Amino acid sequence: MRRLLTGLSVTLLLLLNTLILIGPLLLIALGKFILPGKQLKASCSRGVMWVAETWAEINKLIFACLLPTVWDIRGNAQLRKTTSYLVISNHQSWVDIPALVQVFNRKTPYFKFFLKQQLIWVPFLGLAFWALDYPFMRRYSKAYLAKHPERRGEDLEITKRACEKFKDIPVTVVNYLEGTRCTPAKQVQQQSPYRYLLKPKAGGVAFVLAALGEQLDAVLDVTVVYPSAQIPGFWTLISGQVPKVIVDIQTLELDPALHQGDYQNDEQFRQQVQAWVTDMWQRKDARIAQIRSELQLP
Numbered sequence: 001m002r003r004l005l006t007g008l009s010v011t012l013l014l015l016l017n018t019l020i021l022i023g024p025l026l027l028i029a030l031g032k033f034i035l036p037g038k039q040l041k042a043s044c045s046r047g048v049m050w051v052a053e054t055w056a057e058i059n060k061l062i063f064a065c066l067l068p069t070v071w072d073i074r075g076n077a078q079l080r081k082t083t084s085y086l087v088i089s090n091h092q093s094w095v096d097i098p099a100l101v102q103v104f105n106r107k108t109p110y111f112k113f114f115l116k117q118q119l120i121w122v123p124f125l126g127l128a129f130w131a132l133d134y135p136f137m138r139r140y141s142k143a144y145l146a147k148h149p150e151r152r153g154e155d156l157e158i159t160k161r162a163c164e165k166f167k168d169i170p171v172t173v174v175n176y177l178e179g180t181r182c183t184p185a186k187q188v189q190q191q192s193p194y195r196y197l198l199k200p201k202a203g204g205v206a207f208v209l210a211a212l213g214e215q216l217d218a219v220l221d222v223t224v225v226y227p228s229a230q231i232p233g234f235w236t237l238i239s240g241q242v243p244k245v246i247v248d249i250q251t252l253e254l255d256p257a258l259h260q261g262d263y264q265n266d267e268q269f270r271q272q273v274q275a276w277v278t279d280m281w282q283r284k285d286a287r288i289a290q291i292r293s294e295l296q297l298p
Helices: 002-034 038-066 096-104 117-121 125-131 142-147 154-168 184-190 203-215 234-238 267-294
Strands: 070-074 084-089 172-176 216-225 244-252
Touching: 002 038, 002 125, 002 234, 038 096, 038 125, 070 096, 084 096, 084 203, 096 216, 096 244, 154 203, 172 203, 203 216, 203 267, 216 267, 244 267
Parallel strands: 070 244, 084 172, 084 216
Antiparallel strands: 216 244
């Protein structure tokens, strides 16, 4: 009963926070859509991001007041709001997103996630995502691409166009290299060589680096670990059943060579980026194993 009451209370407060702030956000978003001139649209973009950051900060306060969760943030990243970052993280649960909010909200520029195309049709939220300049990606199955080869590389082109928008303002681009949430079933399906991760995809991050490489201050290698036998879902979190979330941050200096090549057409450069991603993923898998070993978890 206590868990149910906690979950319902948190849900109600999150909903109330959203209903109060969605109005100003949509009003500013409408201004961005109809107002002429690049400067006015940029001002609206900043206004939308301020509302979104305020919404996230209030959510953090709700979690702090009602939930027992300890956010164990490790790493000595010197974060700034005036520069751009590429955040590369493992992905296991919807709880990963509140974890990133705990670490980065109002310490770095507001997040830019790559979203599924279908989310643009969600009432109100779709417009909010558009106003925040979130890129919408079309994901095709291998079977579909076999029948429609002309669709290959479409997501990479969307990534490239989206990043062109980010050149005018500081931004934190979040990239989940696995492309989906990691589960034991998915690991078996793709024959992943990693103990705690899926195989990473280097194409998207290569285009982010190519478009934003010169303005990126650093790559933030984020590893989220849940000290439990099972990966918690969002309800598990908001009902007070997640005692701790560990977020480990490694700051990686960006080698200029990683954004000075042609990933699509240069095989040698493509292998170089893939080798960098593979090395990072091997170290991340070992870091998860070390953290779980310290916690006496399998």
